[in-house]
Amino acid sequence: EPEVTQTPSHQVTQMGQEVILRCVPISNHLYFYWYRQILGQKVEFLVSFYNNEISEKSEIFDDQFSVERPDGSNFTLKIRSTKLEDSAMYFCASGEGPSSYEQYFGPGTRLTVT
Amino acid sequence: QKEVEQDPGPLSVPEGAIVSLNCTYSNSAFQYFMWYRQYSRKGPELLMYTYSSGNKEDGRFTAQVDKSSKYISLFIRDSQPSDSATYLCAMSAHSGNTPLVFGKGTRLSVIA
Numbered sequence: 330e331p332e333v334t335q336t337p338s339h340q341v342t343q344m345g346q347e348v349i350l351r352c353v354p355i356s357n358h359l360y361f362y363w364y365r366q367i368l369g370q371k372v373e374f375l376v377s378f379y380n381n382e383i384s385e386k387s388e389i390f391d392d393q394f395s396v397e398r399p400d401g402s403n404f405t406l407k408i409r410s411t412k413l414e415d416s417a418m419y420f421c422a423s424g425e426g427p428s429s430y431e432q433y434f435g436p437g438t439r440l441t442v443t
Numbered sequence: 444q445k446e447v448e449q450d451p452g453p454l455s456v457p458e459g460a461i462v463s464l465n466c467t468y469s470n471s472a473f474q475y476f477m478w479y480r481q482y483s484r485k486g487p488e489l490l491m492y493t494y495s496s497g498n499k500e501d502g503r504f505t506a507q508v509d510k511s512s513k514y515i516s517l518f519i520r521d522s523q524p525s526d527s528a529t530y531l532c533a534m535s536a537h538s539g540n541t542p543l544v545f546g547k548g549t550r551l552s553v554i555a
Contacts, residue, residue: 333486360540372487372531374542384540420486430475430494430538434486 331355333435335421341441345410350438352404352421360424361404362432363396365389365417372420378404411442446470449532449546458555462519466532466546469513473534473544476508478517481529481548490530491517522553 334353342348354361363375377384378396395407408415418439422432449466456462464478474495479487491506493499493515499506505518515534519526529548535541 335486362542364543371547372533372543372545374544377540377542379540385542387542418484424540427539430535430541431477431489431492432543433489434479436486437484439484 333421333423333433335419335435335438337438338436339439339441341443342411344413344442348408348411348440350406350408350419350421350440352406352435353402354404354421354423355425355433356402357425358423358433359426360384360432361396361398362422362424363406364420364422364434366420366437367417375406375419408440411440413442416440416442447532447534447544447546450549451547453550453552455552455554456522458522458524458553460522460553462522462526462551462553464517464519464530464532464549464551466515466534467513468515468534468544470534470536470544471510471513472536473513474510475535475538476506476515477533477543478504478506479531479533480526481531483529487531487533522551524553524555527552 361378366372376386376390418437420437421435424432478491481487496510503520507516531548532546533543
């Protein structure tokens, strides 16, 4: 069964450093998303991406964040200068197309900023 | 008022019990509803998805939506210890490319 994959599973970084989180969405899906979940809190939407551009972003997704689809399979989230409060699980998700609404999530990357 | 409310539990039931998990929401534009299961420090796994009001059954799981009351439920029949996880409700107003709004999740323990 096709699934969303994410690397790395755990990333530790120092405050102020840049990190890139990687995702490989399900191959025939058109919509891609990043969500985050701070420990003990809700899963929160960050950004959606379609047709090589951002479709929608939340207020969390400020100038420190960027997304890219550098090739036909990978989807990345970059945090330019990490802060302590960026520590969270980051989930990539993908959706099939216009007539579908369900989203399939990857296993997540646990980001720890020290 | 929070957009999606979900009792965080924890909810503890004996093996074989029927479990009822619920969410309420405030945004009447929501019409697509999902239930995810999340094991500790893992990604949300899609269990059920429904459109608008009504029931949907899949094996031991039944999802119910009552849009008039802005209330959704997930029932688990014959619960098993392997059902022990956090259950998240999620919803959106549109199909296609749209962000999901999640509840906080209900932690369920099924005791053998």
